[in-house]
Amino acid sequence: MNLKVQIGLKSQIEALLLLGGEDIKLKELSKFFNISQGKLVEILLELKEERKGTGINIEIDGENIYLVTNPLCGEIVNSFFNQETKPKKLSPAALETLSIIAYHQPITKSEIEAIRGVSVDRIIQNIEEKKFIRNCGKKESIGRPNLYEVTDKFLGYLGINSVEELPDYAKIKEKINGRNEN
Template sequence: MNLKLYLESILLLSGEELKISELCKFFKKDHQEIVEILNEIKNERKNTGINVEINTENVYLTTNPASGEIIHKFFNQESKPKKLSGAALETLSIIAYRQPVTKSEIEGIRGVSAEGVIQNLEDKKLIRVCGKKESVGRPNLYEVTDRFFSYLKIDSIEELPNYDEVKRHIERENEDK
């Protein structure tokens, strides 16, 4: 049985998010084995037009964000990606540098509610829920997605500027004023 082939075919034909637990049940395989195979598919498809997105509970196919502009042009939509608001960029920065992070931790840093911004970033698939924090209420933990990296034209979190260096630079600029 070529499980990888079957999973990839099912993902293509489903056209929507699939629960990993349903795939486990159908193929009578444990969660870890299915996720490992899905990650193999994801890595193999990384530089193709179709990418695989996986979170703790679901998996789905998506277009490669690098193709976004041409896809928009082809379908006669707005050709430039929409700019993010300052609040969205600030929230994305917090998530990128502190991930995994909860909504209340983000709000503690920003000093304002992040509910709407987080929902907007999830809708744009720039962030995703990556688990639950082992604390009272078991709040969602958030992390950035591959689409976030494509938006910034980078390949990994390691390519972000060093947080401590940026902080020191800003502090020096503020001292000079």
């Protein structure tokens, strides 16, 4: 007896992502399922939204697609696996750089440096390695510099789901400027 269970495309994609690790490419999945990359991205974004409140999330990083644990579950995961070392806290410089990116994204490294007044080469490298930011394209200007944006992992580190949940930058700036005038 040959039982062939029909399973939906979303479920098939999830199964491949689970087993594929970080090696699954958008182009490969598109070709395998014989659908356009645009349609695949649409399906992946739906899946990402559906999984938002679960322990496993979908991360789309340029051409790579993979499953990650929900950053909001980080404390419980660390607790269960009894990790001896806690995740390192971010330096004030890294937090400042991440704040600039979060409020001004997409933004180039030189634009961040203009705001901070110092080089951010090493900081960008470190927070990119932590997957708190990602390269989200190129700016249409001389040299075509990389554009950066914060990731869901960074938002999870802050305990929020979207940049819209960040405090209102204009109100904070207004309060700070008001205090400095008094």
